[in-house]
Amino acid sequence: DAGVIQSPRHEVTEMGQEVTLRCKPISGHDYLFWYRQTMMRGLELLIYFNNNVPIDDSGMPEDRFSAKMPNASFSTLKIQPSEPRDSAVYFCASSSGRHFPYEQYFGPGTRLTVT
Amino acid sequence: QKEVEQNSGPLSVPEGAIASLNCTYSDRGSQSFFWYRQYSGKSPELIMFIYSNGDKEDGRFTAQLNKASQYVSLLIRDSQPSDSATYLCAVNQDAGGTSYGKLTFGQGTILTVHP
Numbered sequence: 208d209a210g211v212i213q214s215p216r217h218e219v220t221e222m223g224q225e226v227t228l229r230c231k232p233i234s235g236h237d238y239l240f241w242y243r244q245t246m247m248r249g250l251e252l253l254i255y256f257n258n259n260v261p262i263d264d265s266g267m268p269e270d271r272f273s274a275k276m277p278n279a280s281f282s283t284l285k286i287q288p289s290e291p292r293d294s295a296v297y298f299c300a301s302s303s304g305r306h307f308p309y310e311q312y313f314g315p316g317t318r319l320t321v322t
Numbered sequence: 323q324k325e326v327e328q329n330s331g332p333l334s335v336p337e338g339a340i341a342s343l344n345c346t347y348s349d350r351g352s353q354s355f356f357w358y359r360q361y362s363g364k365s366p367e368l369i370m371f372i373y374s375n376g377d378k379e380d381g382r383f384t385a386q387l388n389k390a391s392q393y394v395s396l397l398i399r400d401s402q403p404s405d406s407a408t409y410l411c412a413v414n415q416d417a418g419g420t421s422y423g424k425l426t427f428g429q430g431t432i433l434t435v436h437p
Contacts, residue, residue, distance in 0.1 A: 238423030249429045250366070250410065257423065298365055302423040308354030308373050309414050309423050313365040 209233070211314035213299050219320045225287040228317045231280055232301030240311065241274055241284050242298040250298075256282065257304065289321045325349060326413050328428035337437050341398040345411030345428055348392070355387060355394045356425065358410040366410055370396065401435040408432050 212231040220226055232239045240255040254264040259276045267274070271290070276282040286293055296318050300311040328345050335341045343357075354373040358366035372378045372385040372394065384397040394413075398405055412425040 240423070250427045252424075252427075255424060263424070304423045308356075308371050309425075310354075310356060310368055310371055311412075311423065311425055312368065313358075316365050 211299055211301055211312055213297075213314035213317050215317060216315060217318045217320075219322065220289055221322055222290055223288045224321075225285065226289045226293075226319060226321075228284040228297050228299075228319070230282045230284070230299030230314060232282070232299070233312055234280070236301035236303050236312075237279075238302045238304050238309075238311075239276060239282050240300040240302075241282070242300065242313075243295045244298060244316075245295045253284070286319075289319075291321045294319055294321050325426045326411055326428040328409075328411050328431045330429070330431070332432035332434060334434045334436060335401050337401060337403060337435055339401050339435075341401045341405065341433055341435065343396040343398075343409050343411075343431050343433065345394045345396075346392055347394070347413045347426075349413070349415050350389075350392065352389075352392075352413045352415050354414040355385070356412040356414070357383075357385060357396045358412060358427075360408045360410060360430070362407070398433075401433075403435050403437055406434050 214229045237258050241253040244250045253266045254274045256276045274284045296316045298316045299314045302311040326347050356371045359369045360366045370385045372387045378385045382399045386395045408430040410430045411428040
């Protein structure tokens with residue numbers, strides 16, 4: 208079974224541009240998580256979905272960030288407009304809330320650089 | 323107080339020694355506990371989980387859980403240079419409803435195993 212798939216793997220963009228990150232969770236998983244990781248702040252949970260519905264977006268830093276999950280096999284995280292401080296590695300992870308202990312599996316990440 | 327705290331490290335051990343990584347958590351309702359390994363430039367990889375008090379062994383790795391003390395640890399026996407990575411402790415609070423899949427991560431401990 209394929210793991211969590213993310214694209215692109217690397218993104219370099221200029222300040223002010225729109226950035227869209229994509230994620231395909233593991234088939235059958237009903238939870239999807241977006242994380243951001245930096246040296247200074249570690250791994251931060253941005254938002255998570257259960258059955259395609261956003262449950263908690265309290266980690267989204269500001270209105271420039273938005274996330275959608277139109278179906279069970281696809282999610283996007285959008286930053287508009289992007290700023291240099293958004294530079295980080297963004298991970299998508301998925302899990303099954305039906306099978307204890309609910310472990311999460313991470314995608315390879317998208318390394319975002321905003322110049 | 324952080325919800326999940328790890329010894330800050332970095333931790334350096336000689337090859338062949340036992341590496342001990344520690345984690346404390348604040349929520350007594352926590353149900354399951356995870357250790358992830360993250361190599362530099364890679365995504366977190368699940369290596370062990372535990373949910374019952376006591377020890378759980380998998381090869382060179384042993385996870386230990388003490389719910390009364392709210393403490394979980396990871397022991398790596400016969401440490402190898404290939405074990406050098408950041409180790410993340412994560413806790414599932416199993417709050418029910420739509421929170422089953424959510425994990426809270428510690429900041430991570432950097433482990434270096436030197437030859």
